[in-house]
Amino acid sequence: MMRGFAVLWMVCLQVLEFFSMDFQMYAHTLFRILDFVNWLPTFMFVSGLSVWLLVEKRLSSGWPRWRIMLHGLKRYISYIFLSLVLCVWCFSLQVFLQLNEILVAIGVYALITLCLLLIFFGREFFFVPLSFLVYGLSFWFRSLLGFQIYPFYLILPFFFLGAFSAKLIVHRDFRRSILFEFLLLAIIAALAFAGDNFSYAEDSLGFVIFNVFLTILLFLIVSKFQKTRILNVLSFAGRNALFFYFFHYAVWYKLAVSLGISHSLDWNTSLIWTFLCVAAIFPLAYLTPRLTQYIKRMVSKPTSP
Secondary structure, three states: OOOOOOOOHHHHHHHHHEEOOOOOOOHHHHHHOOOOOOOOHHHHHHHHHHHHHHHHHHHHHHHHHHHHHHHHHHHHHHHHHHHHHHHHHHHHHHHOOOOOOOHHHHHHHHHHHHHHHHHOOOHHHHHHHHHHHHHHHHHHHHHOOOOOOOHHHHHHHHHHHHHHHHHHHHHHOHHHHHHHHHHHHHHHHHHHHHHOOOOOOOHHHHHHHHHHHHHHHHHHHHHHHOOOOHHHHHHHHHHOOOHHHHHHHHHHHHHHOOOOOOOOOOHHHHHHHHHHHHHHHHHHHHHHHHHHHHHHHHHHOOOOO
């Protein structure tokens, strides 16, 4: 549900920007909101939590750590490969090489988190000081790396804190989750007193801590209302987040650019197009894996002698 919430938020705004000449996502009032809080922290936090789930599920099933590592390599290298395809199709190879596309960033940072989890599983508290240490490296590497959309010192802390919080969230340890939230609030207050601007554009520590606080709070709220039927939409989008993300760029973005209607439609028309495009992804996400399974069965079906 949380992943679905993040991916739908992202896809809806980005598809609207693909078509609209009136809407600029990172401009004016909306920029001030997205610079303070947006879908990226939730997406990365959930990705870190998912790495923990991958390790926990397989360790509890008796898998050796080397086999879990191979499984993780297979999964996250596929993310990197999909990112390469998407960058070549829609953007440029330079975007891929600079880790400025979200799938390659997730693939690389998830592999780093996986390696550390296989070493420190059961001692996830290690990820809290490590998050601050990694962010501290930014003061040495910012000028060297130049501009990056997903720099390691900003994104890895979300992965690490997601991995740290996973046990609290999955096991519904509300008492310790609340204690951790109060600790984050104390850090937020200290950062505000120190003059932190909580800005994504400026890679501030306050942005990381505040958005981790909000994401855990959303997890606690969703866990209380997860039986609500309307949240099934978020659950479906979350299970098919990779399809939603890849499709909206590879098809709708590419189509808008190819037809010459990118950033050219008026507000009302672009809203209608956005609604139709996002709505169309749902049945396609539902039918695609079933069609793939059907083709596999047909191909593997033995022929009559």
